[in-house]
Amino acid sequence: MKIKKDLDYVELYAEKLKNNNNLFKQQKGIIESQLKSSSSLFKKTFKTKNFKVNARKYLRGIGLIQ
Amino acid sequence: MRKNQSGYIIEGEIIIINRSLTKLDLFVKKFTDVLKKHSDYLIVSGFVSISTGRTRGTEDIDILVPIMDKDKFKNLFNDLQENNFWCYQGDTIDEVYSYIDSLTNIRFAQINEMFPNIEFIPINEARKAKYFEFTHPQKIKIKNFEFKIPPIEFEVLYKELILGDKKDLADAKHLRTFFSDILKEKKFKEYETIIRSELNENKKGSRLC
Numbered sequence: 565m566k567i568k569k570d571l572d573y574v575e576l577y578a579e580k581l582k583n584n585n586n587l588f589k590q591q592k593g594i595i596e597s598q599l600k601s602s603s604s605l606f607k608k609t610f611k612t613k614n615f616k617v618n619a620r621k622y623l624r625g626i627g628l629i630q
Numbered sequence: 631m632r633k634n635q636s637g638y639i640i641e642g643e644i645i646i647i648n649r650s651l652t653k654l655d656l657f658v659k660k661f662t663d664v665l666k667k668h669s670d671y672l673i674v675s676g677f678v679s680i681s682t683g684r685t686r687g688t689e690d691i692d693i694l695v696p697i698m699d700k701d702k703f704k705n706l707f708n709d710l711q712e713n714n715f716w717c718y719q720g721d722t723i724d725e726v727y728s729y730i731d732s733l734t735n736i737r738f739a740q741i742n743e744m745f746p747n748i749e750f751i752p753i754n755e756a757r758k759a760k761y762f763e764f765t766h767p768q769k770i771k772i773k774n775f776e777f778k779i780p781p782i783e784f785e786v787l788y789k790e791l792i793l794g795d796k797k798d799l800a801d802a803k804h805l806r807t808f809f810s811d812i813l814k815e816k817k818f819k820e821y822e823t824i825i826r827s828e829l830n831e832n833k834k835g836s837r838l839c
Contacts, residue, residue: 578807588649598687
């Protein structure tokens with residue numbers, strides 16, 4: 565398969581994953597690394613003490629809540 | 631039956647994904663373990679692709695839940711709070727139920743976390759495509775985590791025809807390829823009619839606005 569665009573990579577990866585579940589280990593690593601970064605960023609930004617208050621202020625600012 | 635190194639196998643009506651659980655799965659499992667005590671549900675959108683191997687980040691997990699009365703919602707809301715979830719929209723039933731009543735989405739995350747979050751999408755029969763997928767669930771299982779998603783063909787078409795951005799098209803390509811051995815052309819045809827009718831309704835709605 566010749567890779568020309570991003571969707572070709574998606575197709576190639578899914579094709580390989582179909583017959584080789586070892587690739588799930590790589591996927592797990594990437595997903596968990598994103599979760600860790602995001603969690604650490606928001607904990608630092610909003611602090612644990614007033615987390616909800618600060619988080620809601622931020623969410624209002626970006627228009628995610630009213 | 632496919633051999634053990636396969637990405638998935640089929641057991642009866644259930645798709646078994648052949649992998650270990652991630653922290654994202656455990657977050658969703660914790661939420662659905664509470665939710666299913668109070669209501670039926672369907673997990674849709676990005677998590678369907680990610681749980682079946684698509685490698686990309688996500689901030690929210692979309693879950694369809696049929697609209698419920700205030701008392702029933704109160705029990706669910708209290709149970710979620712007891713299990714360390716907080717709701718972006720408010721801390722009391724009175725604050726939050728108005729969203730449910732008007733079919734507006736709300737979000738839950740774990741205490742002291744913003745992401746990932748659950749996007750809780752109340753639905754009723756008027757939301758035809760959503761109601762259709764809700765009433766035609768596909769069971770899927772990863773280790774001891776069993777949950778319900780739309781028929782794969784429906785999810786693929788919804789991403790291609792309704793959502794249609796780059797991320798959704800990549801998700802659809804992943805699902806089409808990964809599940810190519812079990813997807814049925816007949817189902818694609820059947821579901822396309824339902825999804826196109828929602829598309830036409832949306833177009834009419836946006837012209838009226």
